[in-house]
Amino acid sequence: MTTEDNASFHRRTAEALQGRYSSSTQAPADWREALAWHWEQAGAFAEAVEAILEIAEARMTRLDFTSARRWAERALTLIERLDGEQRHTYDLRAYALALAVLEFGGQYREGLDYARRMLSIAQARNNNEATIRAYLSVGRMQRELGQLASAEVVLQQARNLAASDELSELEAEARLHLAKVHQLQGRHLEALQELQLAQEESEQHDGRLLLARVFSSIGDIYRILGASREAMTFYLRSLSLEQGRGSILGQAILRDKIALSRLAQGKTAEALADAQESLSLRQQINDVVGQARSHTVLGMILQQLGQYAESTAQLEQAVALEAQLQNPRGQGIALLHLGNAARAQRRYDDARSCYTRAIVLTRRDNDQLGLARALERSGDLALEEGRRDKANVYWIESLKIREALHHADEAAELRERIRSGHTPRK
Secondary structure, eight states: OHHHHHHHHHHHHHHHHHHTTTOTOOEEEEEEEHHHHHHHHTTOHHHHHHHHHHHHHHHHHTTTTHHHHHHHHHHHHHHTTTTOOOHHHHHHHHHHHHHHHHHHOOOOOHHHHHHHHHHHHHHHHTTTHHHHHHHHHHHHHHHHOHHHHHHHHHHHHHHHHHHHTOOHHHHHHHHHHHHHHHHHTTTTHHHHHHHHHHHHHHHHHHHHHHHHHHHHHHHHHHHHTTHHHHHHHHHHHHHHHHTTTOOHHHHHHHHHHHHHHHTTTHHHHHHHHHHHHHOOOOHTTTTTHHHHHHHHHHHHHHHTTOOOHHHHHHHHHHHHHHHTTHHHHHHHHHHHHHHHHHHHHHHHHHHHHHHHHHHHHHHHHHHHHHHHHHHHHHHHHHHHOOOHHHHHHHHHHHHHHHHHHTHHHHHHHHHHHHHHSOOOOO
């Protein structure tokens, strides 16, 4: 069989598969995989990319992210073989899909690279809507990597461009993500203002998905400010919307947040039940990133209950999962709580090891917020060991970071530590 005959055979087979199964409810489970292969063998790369992207999107729907990533990367490889016009049809879609897989898996550095490629393509084509979406992607990745100043600039660009083009839903999305940056910067009033505007936009367009996320973010700010009852009000409103649309992932995220609010109110038994429910939901959908988060929350609650062995086991599992996922931010948070659990048992060498590992991680990744927390805890540990001078060294370095981040409340607490040599009561 000649090369031409071979290509014709594969094309006829692909056309037959598509004609027979594209609208059939009785199609074999893997028919699209066979379709993609035949299109590729036929040299029909545009048709192959279309089939591959549909496969990847279906895997995403089933939350099979490992497989979805393989297919998305295969699509990106084939796109390089398309001509200019064909490439324009698929490249942004493929990059967005690959980015979604990476973001869900906590692979923010790789995700940032894809987001920047999307931005370059969108700007080169003078496509404002695609540019806004790319700005949002870049800003989200930068926020997760602790690059807060850069994330703020990019998300403001997204918000302003969406406003000028009267793309109100994208403007609301930009406000939501900008609010999260302001929250991490300690600028809670500005965060609330952005969220209130996003809420108004979402309610006008009946955007329930975005509205659920806005309510959740408002709850986060109230919880950080110590208003756990007010936080619960917004979390429950968000949970109701997530339940209404059947989002297991959304419900799992809310259960963890509700657990932390109940913990702040001293309702440890209820908090434990919510955190266990979150972990169960995340296991149901194979959300490994979320499972790491749930193990951390469970460890915090079990520590409050004085169940130190169980707390340590949960937190060690969280650290292991975050390391497996190559998520330094999550690993640093879990290490801090693991150190806290060791401190509560007066296992000071173990606590120091955890805090030191967190400092190394956060310095390496330039995670200023995480570094400030790790230094503060290291200072608290040094004080407990009777090393006041060493404690001040840690606290002063943490204070400089908090002041640079404009975290007024945290900076005030650190100044009191340095002045009095006492940690504030919680």
